[in-house]
Amino acid sequence: MPGSWLLTVMRRYERMRLAGQVPVRKIAKHLTARLPAPSRALRQIDPRSVRVAAIQWPLAWPETVEDYCDLLVRWLRPALDQGAQLVVFPELTAMPLLATLPKTTGLADVTTLTVPIDDTLPDPALISLIDRASAWLSRMQHAIFEHAARLAGVYIQAGSSWVPAPDRQRVIHAARLYGPDGRFLLERSKSHLAPYERRLGIAADPQAPVAETLLGRIGVMVGHDLYYWESARILFLLGAQLVLVPFATVRPFNPIQERTGLWARVQENPVYGIKAAAVGHLFGYTFQGKSGIYGPAGVGSVQAGGVLASAEDPLRPDVITARLDLPALHAYQRQLALEQGFNPDLYERYFPELYQRLAKRIRERRKRPRLPQRD
């Protein structure tokens, strides 16, 4: 219908106009002043000692984009000082940039939320914000982290943000990886969305890219993906050796639940895992850690427990680092020969059909009127 077509065109125009207001030069200049010399960490690479860092980053609304960049550098610098070659930021890292949206947009101001965002949904103003500002947010994140990675001279996994999907029709929650020359290496969409994300209209993309880098093959999962073995298995099958996870949760830290996340995934798949957890306050939530770096317990260089590094306090910002031994991982992978244990005939019988049947049951259940629950 002509009316809806016009609406679509207008929305697209608004998104582009807003995205065009990203102060790329200001960002570049500000970061250049704060990161004047690149790290030498990647001048010599020893695959037996790949140095990685996870930033337990404090989410908070900045006053200006310069404030945001200062906070970024403040937490990046300790990682660089410790010789990190790869730095991972948490989930939602770019979301605080919403506080620096040009005030003339007339879009909802999420910084004024005093209750969890989940309790306000479905709020049309918030949904409109995500729709209109995602392209702007994507450009902001790209401008900041592209320059940060190049100026720092290291690989940076830029946390995650709500950005336009490749088809430009939807918004996805995506994590990006940048190379030490600032090159954009991959974008991975969060696969297992929270209910509030779905209510916000966030979609999930099924692509699972793995980037070939000087530090090995890197894959990314986002947030709660780490509780679903399917995500990590797919990355292992695609050849990932390092799996990066920007993560954020509001649940109090539980050491038992910790064993059901990335630690478990690297025991199931012989890969290294680096999780950066968010702390701080955003969208009416208080986020808690802990960040961790994990390896398969059978790798010679990894302690028996499979934990290479862990943040001390789940509520405080932190930087944790570890050294990864890739030849040892490779030797362990060959010794384990996990692939020899696969049963493709079994998987063909049940995948993906069982999932599809479940999806159909869930859809049908949602259509049915709900009876009151008895305990």
Place this chain on the structure above:
Amino acid sequence: MKAARLRSGMRRVAALQFPFFAAPNLEAVREYLLKQMLKAQPHKPLLIVLPALTGLMPLRLLSGNMPQFNAAFREDCLRYGLAAEESLLDWARVLARTFDAYLVPGSSIVPGEDGLVHKTYLFDPDGQLIGEQAQTHVTPQQRAVGIVPADQFQTWDLEGIRVGIALDADACWPEVGRILALMGASVVINPSAGRLQASQVQQYTGAWQLAQSNQLFVIEAALTGVLGDDRFNGRSTVYAPFALTPRGDGIVAQGPSRRKAAAVIGDLDFRALFRLRREQPIAHRFHHALYRQHFPQRYRDRLAQVQAGGDNDGAAFSAAASQGF
């Protein structure tokens, strides 16, 4: 013996743990199994699970050889496996009836169409064999003696409870737990003969992880002690999602120590389980498009790549070490 009366929505199960018994004759094996099951009797469980490899006790007597995973063992299984299985099934029929409980009497290794098959059985309280389940993911040691994986699962309804079986190492494969959960299982039975491993990894992987990832109860009955050159870790455990357990550690009940024979009794609270599933539905986050895109083809791709020697990490590491940026 009727199952114990518990609070509505609860069911009692028993996971036995005991060492392999090198008995002097078949009757002694039968008495040994009976003696182990008597430990569970006062608790009147609905379901009793025995550890894996119980069928090797009659096999040893028939073949005259102590079972060890080698070429001779393979020959013994081919020659005597069915007869050993027959003995185990005969005892199981009687034991299930005697104790008026569903029974998983451990497992046997028998000849199959394409090789040896490691399988277990499910009996109802009338002593009827209602199902069998073979192992679907075999270990390198098992593969070396000719054990081949099965490619199918079943689930059964035990008085309103849907159960599936993950035999031995199957519990270590997340694919297995997911398939059984998607088939509707609320309980997964795991007769196991796990080897000794690093304790922290062992505690939180395998059957424990299966329970957490799929919001299931898992009943692990573990072989203990020594069998030939192998030592078994034998700590039978009943697992549940950690939010449902008294200490929040995912353990409903656990055997005393790795060497002792015991009956581990666990009360499964299905009301609590279903409430947890309603309040925290993991399936609602599934990404069906992702699974459709990658499963099952990526498994075949990876296997083909490895078999073709395409995993060139060794060379890649040398190259990376000589470069910088």
